Amino acid sequence: MAHSYTPGLKVLQETIIDKERRLPLKGTVTVEKGQSVTPDDIVAKTELPGNVQMVNVANQLNIDAIDVSEAMIAKEGTLVSKDEMIAETKGLFGFFKSNVTAPVDGTIEVISDTTGQVVIREAPIPVEIDAYMQGIIKDVIPEEGVIIESEGVFIQGIFGIGGESRGDLAVIVDNREDEITEDIITPELAGKIIVGGSFISLSAFKKAIQMKIAGVVVGGFNYYDLEDILGYILGVAITGSENLGTSLILTEGYGKIRMGRRTFELLKRHHGKFASVNGSTQIRAGVIRPEIVIPLSKDQLKGEHKDADASEGIQAGSLVRVIRAPYFGRMGTVIDLPSELRKMESETMVRIAIIEIQGENVEIPRANLEMIETD
Secondary structure (H helix, E strand, O other), X not given: OOOEOOOOOOEEEEEEEEEEEEOOOOOEEOOOOOOEEOOOOEEEEEEEOOOEEEEEHHHHHOOOHHHHHHHEOOOOOOEEOOOOEEEEOOOEOOEOOOEEEOOOOEEEEEEOOXXXXXXXXOOOEEEEEEOOOOEEEEEEEOOOEEEEEEEEEXXXXXXXXXXXXXXXXXXXXXXXXXXXXXXXXXXXXXXXEEEOOOEEOHHHHHHHHHOOOOEEEEEEEOHHHHHHHHOOOOOOOEEOOOOOOOEEEEEEEEOOOOOOHHHHHHHHHOOOOEEEEEOOEEOOOOOEOOEEEEEOOHHXXXXXXXXXXXXXXXXXXXXXXXXXXXXXXXXXXXXEOOOOOEEOXXXXXXXXXXXXXXXXXXXXXXXXXXXOOOO
């Protein structure tokens, strides 16, 4: 029988979690290998160069570019304040002088006798990277960042928005079929990661943002409501930079889809524990999945079953989920796994699976499928 060894989303109740925390450019690592860290601990920091402001001094003073240096009061390397005079003409007999002031606080970086412009660079922008999760510094990447190791629960979703967040888990529904409605989102849930069942409506998610909920984990959400939240139509799914204050993680897909049994029971078992979540998603080369991380202490790990690092193969009869357009988030049953290569619309030759989705048989590249659990 044909098999396709395509891994599905990870739902691990006890595993080793390695998390790389890296600066956008070289800086200083503030922790040491072997050190224990909490999610809010700063592990590395740097400074981004400040924004540049161009000031056309020659034009404003109505002089030649070559005369700009002589008119400058502030020289290269000088710190200046907003509205401080930086250049002035001699005028006529000491009268009728013209001057130029700094548009921002910053440092005079360049005075050009060729263009007549002055470059003012604003103050550097500090950047700090926190640990994100509780754990031990496994390794230090000199001047760049660290790798943090923890042991605990690791769950991947299919889609998310809102980037990183953290807080205590609060399962606020009774079972995985239940929706998160506005009436069950209350002020005491502020700062928590709330867990629902099959769905959260747009109005309920907006209320979660208003109530300063740290994150929402739920089975499904309406795709067309994303435009209302993001302010634009989501094309290629690359998310994580949205400044919402509340992360949203979908474990199953778009629409009303009950959360997987194993996922829901695992989250319910750890109700009240501290979790870190990240809604960042990338659905293309270098796939990034939204995640839920629940670090556990040695005492909490006792009695947990450690997950084997193995993936099941997709075969005829397997229940799968499509992870790319045009059927993104849809679930179906594998009918067949033809061994020969098929040509897609993109002219590429790939191995496909024939999937039954709502009574229709469609051909989907195997790389666009994920296994999902069955009841």
